Amino acid sequence: MNKSKKWLVGSVAFALAFTLQAPFAHSATPTVTVVMPTQWKDAFAPEIAAFNKSNTTVNIEVNWGGAQDQLIAANKSPDIINTGDLFVAAQKNLLLDLTPYMAKDKTINSKDFYPALLNAVKFQGRQLALPYRFNVGLLYYNKTLFDSAGLAYPTAKWTQKNLITAGQKLTKSSGTTATQWGIGSTFGWWGEWLIHVRQSGGDWLQDGVVALDSPEAIKGLTFFRDKVSKYDMSPGPKADSLGGFSGGKTGMEYGGHTGNWPGYNAVSSLKWDISVLPRGSKSSKGAELALEAWGVSAKTANKQAAYEAVKFLTSVAFLTTQWTELRLPPTRISVANAALSVPVAKRPSPQNLEALFGGIATGMTLPRTIPFIKVTQEVVQPIIDKMLEGTLTPQEAGDQATAAANKALSILQP
Amino acid sequence: MSVKNRKDTRNFFAFAGISVIGFLAFYIYPIVRTIYLSFTNTSIMDPIHTMVGWKNFERAIKYDDVFHLALKNTFKYAICVAALKLLLALLAAILLNNNLKGIGAFRTIFFLPFIIPTFAVSYVFRFFFHPANGLVNQSLDKIGVSGIGWYADSKTAMATLVISSLWGFGVPMLIFLAALQQVPKELYEVANLDGASRWLQFRVITFPAISAVFLFNVILSSVDSLKSFDLAFLMGHGEGYPANSTLLYSVYLFNQAFKNPWSLGYASALALIFFAILLILTGINFRLGKLYVKNEN
Numbered sequence: 257m258n259k260s261k262k263w264l265v266g267s268v269a270f271a272l273a274f275t276l277q278a279p280f281a282h283s284a285t286p287t288v289t290v291v292m293p294t295q296w297k298d299a300f301a302p303e304i305a306a307f308n309k310s311n312t313t314v315n316i317e318v319n320w321g322g323a324q325d326q327l328i329a330a331n332k333s334p335d336i337i338n339t340g341d342l343f344v345a346a347q348k349n350l351l352l353d354l355t356p357y358m359a360k361d362k363t364i365n366s367k368d369f370y371p372a373l374l375n376a377v378k379f380q381g382r383q384l385a386l387p388y389r390f391n392v393g394l395l396y397y398n399k400t401l402f403d404s405a406g407l408a409y410p411t412a413k414w415t416q417k418n419l420i421t422a423g424q425k426l427t428k429s430s431g432t433t434a435t436q437w438g439i440g441s442t443f444g445w446w447g448e449w450l451i452h453v454r455q456s457g458g459d460w461l462q463d464g465v466v467a468l469d470s471p472e473a474i475k476g477l478t479f480f481r482d483k484v485s486k487y488d489m490s491p492g493p494k495a496d497s498l499g500g501f502s503g504g505k506t507g508m509e510y511g512g513h514t515g516n517w518p519g520y521n522a523v524s525s526l527k528w529d530i531s532v533l534p535r536g537s538k539s540s541k542g543a544e545l546a547l548e549a550w551g552v553s554a555k556t557a558n559k560q561a562a563y564e565a566v567k568f569l570t571s572v573a574f575l576t577t578q579w580t581e582l583r584l585p586p587t588r589i590s591v592a593n594a595a596l597s598v599p600v601a602k603r604p605s606p607q608n609l610e611a612l613f614g615g616i617a618t619g620m621t622l623p624r625t626i627p628f629i630k631v632t633q634e635v636v637q638p639i640i641d642k643m644l645e646g647t648l649t650p651q652e653a654g655d656q657a658t659a660a661a662n663k664a665l666s667i668l669q670p
Numbered sequence: 671m672s673v674k675n676r677k678d679t680r681n682f683f684a685f686a687g688i689s690v691i692g693f694l695a696f697y698i699y700p701i702v703r704t705i706y707l708s709f710t711n712t713s714i715m716d717p718i719h720t721m722v723g724w725k726n727f728e729r730a731i732k733y734d735d736v737f738h739l740a741l742k743n744t745f746k747y748a749i750c751v752a753a754l755k756l757l758l759a760l761l762a763a764i765l766l767n768n769n770l771k772g773i774g775a776f777r778t779i780f781f782l783p784f785i786i787p788t789f790a791v792s793y794v795f796r797f798f799f800h801p802a803n804g805l806v807n808q809s810l811d812k813i814g815v816s817g818i819g820w821y822a823d824s825k826t827a828m829a830t831l832v833i834s835s836l837w838g839f840g841v842p843m844l845i846f847l848a849a850l851q852q853v854p855k856e857l858y859e860v861a862n863l864d865g866a867s868r869w870l871q872f873r874v875i876t877f878p879a880i881s882a883v884f885l886f887n888v889i890l891s892s893v894d895s896l897k898s899f900d901l902a903f904l905m906g907h908g909e910g911y912p913a914n915s916t917l918l919y920s921v922y923l924f925n926q927a928f929k930n931p932w933s934l935g936y937a938s939a940l941a942l943i944f945f946a947i948l949l950i951l952t953g954i955n956f957r958l959g960k961l962y963v964k965n966e967n
């Protein structure tokens with residue numbers, strides 16, 4: 257073999273050795289993927305990078321701002337899936353049952369999760385995800401507007417009567433144009449009317465059938481309509497909402513969503529807090545309790561590693577970062593207790609965390625059935641829209657919605 | 671096979687191969703896949719699916735009231751939009767079919783809205799038609815007329831959507847304009863000498879001359895209106911808001927596939943039903959076209 261051939265063979269052998277060793281060097285730590293919103297990057301990226309550096313069991317790779325649903329549709333599902341109580345039924349075969357992993361894990365401390373939240377992502381006896389954030393129906397109020405009107409802030413003892421009185425006092429107008437609203441309204445979303453129904457003692461289902469025609473449900477629908485048309489304290493579908501609660505010209509928000517908190521806190525002039533949502537009836541069992549959770553794709557090649565990643569994303573340390581940096585309500589009791597231990601005056605908005613975490617005990621989770629969202633949004637919502645337009649009375653809307661929803665469910669229920 | 675034939679065959683595959691592969695991959699495969707999915711209960715979020723026979727079609731045709739409403743809305747919308755768009759396009763083309771100075775600028779201005787993205791258009795129209803502080807109601811208010819709910823009222827939302835859809839008549843207008851420019855000028859000169867009115871000239875000379883193009887535009891506009899999606903999706907909050915009044919077939923189909931519970935199988939059945947409807951309507955258009963399309967000879 258002449259000199260040049262020796263060089264060539266040597267070079268090829270070196271290149272092969274270099275190429276082949278590269279994947280093995282990385283294979284020691286399996287990588288799992290997850291999609292997260294870009295808005296979370298500043299808060300979470302350093303934490304995840306530190307975790308990746310400090311452990312040898314899993315490496316978390318975040319797809320910031322990716323589209324999870326599209327990836328799943330394209331058969332390129334991330335290993336960790338963002339799910340929730342409303343999705344587990346439809347995703348029951350997509351998500352890995354975490355029960356056996358949790359059973360043999362001595363460090364997960366699953367009792368630290370609020371039981372209601374953990375149970376909400378359990379489907380047919382299988383723990384399909386671990387909760388990381390939640391929403392409960394609350395009364396949101398603008399402190400500045402309350403102070404200007406000389407009104408006392410809402411308390412847990414408030415009734416719907418107090419709410420109406422305050423709402424009307426907070427509403428201001430110039431001629432026929434409203435310049436300030438007492439209470440905000442959201443249109444075209446099932447969560448809005450359902451919270452009114454539940455606060456009045458009604459519910460979506462009673463004994464397995466839709467019961468929006470019950471006297472309690474009708475009472476809730478009536479209040480939903482009357483906020484706009486009788487008490488004139490809330491914008492109707494055709495009115496100017498003045499930018500909603502974050503616009504600073506709306507005194508209160510009925511129900512609201514904790515997912516809006518980062519947006520509210522981004523408005524520096526908005527001084528706001530929360531309170532327990534007043535009930536319209538003593539028979540009310542409570543408002544909405546919904547949550548988001550991290551699950552593991554059943555198709556992942558690294559099931560144990562993905563479970564470890566989910567465990568990290570729902571750990572005390574990570575949920576603390578999630579709470580302190582993004583104000584997304586944590587699902588672990590210990591993190592909640594740490595938040596509650598901060599003196600009220602030193603807490604950033606919202607300060608009434610007792611109302612937030614107390615709401616978990618009284619809140620009602622939503623039905624974990626596949627057609628729930630479809631029927632509430634496609635079948636019932638249009639009838640509620642007509643009620644708000646004045647075409648239907650609450651009783652007619654309740655009757656029509658019940659008949660239409662029960663018919664749809666009879667076709668869609670497996 | 672001779673050397674020349676072999677060379678021809680090789681050249682054929684070399685040149686046509688890429689487009690044949692593209693056609694198979696991006697047209698034939700999706701169609702075959704859609705047909706297959708329509709007979710399953712596939713959900714994007716469920717890796718397990720089973721064959722359900724004709725159940726998806728049966729559900730849509732027999733039981734799904736929202737589907738029936740979406741279909742009705744779509745026909746209403748398509749008839750109004752296609753007819754008004756054709757009328758506007760034809761009028762604009764006739765107006766622009768002259769040799770006035772600066773007519774090119776007008777042609778560009780009329781075509782310009784077509785290149786503006788729909789999401790921008792939807793925001794502009796939402797601003798125009800906002801019931802409380804929109805430009806239209808404020809202007810009406812100034813002349814003492816009380817405004818209406820426009821897109822926020824289920825009684826007027828469809829009309830608002832139709833009005834908002836008319837901005838994009840640039841393509842049929844250009845096609846009409848091209849056809850109008852082919853009509854021999856001498857015919858009009860003779861008609862003028864004979865004292866024929868403008869309307870008579872249009873009826874006897876212009877329309878027969880552009881009738882084939884008219885049929886083409888009828889088919890193009892009606893198919894285009896029937897499968898409208900983006901503006902209805904944006905203006906109706908993706909849900910046909912308010913009260914399903916702006917829920918078009920394509921929006922409903924999209925919601926079935928890409929919203930909870932992500933029923934891709936059912937959405938595929940809806941897509942095939944829609945395909946059949948379009949096919950039938952196009953056939954009807956062709957049959958009707960025979961009544962008014964004049965042969966060039």
